[in-house]
Amino acid sequence: MFHKLSNILNDIxxxxxxxxxxxxxxxxxxxxxxxxxxxxxxxxxxxxxxxxENPVDRIFYGRINISKASAFLFFTDQGIVKNLIHYLKYKNQEQIGYFLGEWYGLTLKNNNYLRDIDYVIPVPLHPKKRRKRGYNQVSLFAKTVAIHLNAQYLENVLIKTANTRTQTNKTRLLRWHNKQALYLLTDHKLLRNKKVLLLDDVITTGATMEACAIALSEAPGIEIYLASMAIVP
Ligand SMILES: [Zn+2]
Structure with missing residues (x-):
């Protein structure tokens, strides 16, 4: 209730x-x-x-089978990018996703690797969290990038099943088991042999992207590309 009210006040x-x-x-x-x-x-x-090849690729080497990874901006402890992401996630400023998506989409639209992307998929939020925030902060970014790539935006095919953070403080094996349950692919057939671009807000350890990519890999023949608004250098 309080949250809804504060959203309304923000709008006013x-x-x-x-x-x-x-x-x-x-x-x-x-x-x-x-x-x-x-x-x-x-x-x-x-x-x-x-x-x-770039440092984002190197985060995922040997962890998951993806075709390519990239990121738009550098995320630092202070500064413009941190503020942008903060407003986008916590201050009801969904439009920042559009702003970043327009810029990044224009950058990517003529890229040979991304020419025939079939689907652009945002890293999902748990439904409870999305209700609380009012939106998935990656959705508008992903929709806007999809338009520039002539690809279809796809929501609800990759879903988050538990309202917990991706574990980063466990051993790799334990983390792997935990992550198995966190994200789920609801339609394997739809993504069969498709080329998919998965988008997130910030890549830190890569754990979230890794968990999502593992879930997406359930679709046979899928080709996965990853990108984010920002990366912690
Ligand atoms: Zn300024």
């Missing part, structure tokens, strides 16, 4: 109050949207492409 605020930059909280001037020009120019783009 965003109509009545002048708009601030989600990166640095300065007042936006005419023509600026979501972030100010200074932040826009300072966004730490990784400039990793899907063509060459």
């Amino acid at each position: 605020n965003s109509v009545l109050l002048p708009k601030l930059c989600f990166g640095c909280n300065t007042l936006l001037i005419r023509g600026e949207e979501h972030i100010c020009t200074v932040c826009r120019n300072q966004l730490p783009l990784t400039e990793y492409t899907f063509n060459a």
Whole structure:
């Protein structure tokens, strides 16, 4: 109840109050949207492409069978990207997903590797958590990227079955067993022999992506690509 009320107040605020930059909280001037020009120019783009090997690929080497991984921005303890993700996840600013998706989608749209992606899939939230937040913070990002890739956005085929965090403090084997139950593929046939791009907000240890990719691998012949809004360097 309290949460819903605070969402409503946020909405009213965003109509009545002048708009601030989600990166640095300065007042936006005419023509600026979501972030100010200074932040826009300072966004730490990784400039990793899907063509060459990059540090995101190296996170997943030997762990899961994926074709390629990448990330749009660097996530640091302080700064623009951290603020953007914070507003997106905790301050009811779903539109940031659209802003990032537009930018990243334009970057990826002419990439040879991603030319024939069939489906773009967001890392799912547990239904309880999604209800509480009001949206999955990756959905709008994924939808927007899908449009640029001429791919279909797919929700509810990969689902989260338990409302727990992905374990990062257990041994690898224990973690693997835990993760088996966390994410589930509901339709194996649909993804059979398909090329899929799985998207998340921030890659830290890679545990969440790994768990999702293991679930997706249940579809025979699936080809998995991973990307995120940001990565902890
Ligand atoms: Zn700014």
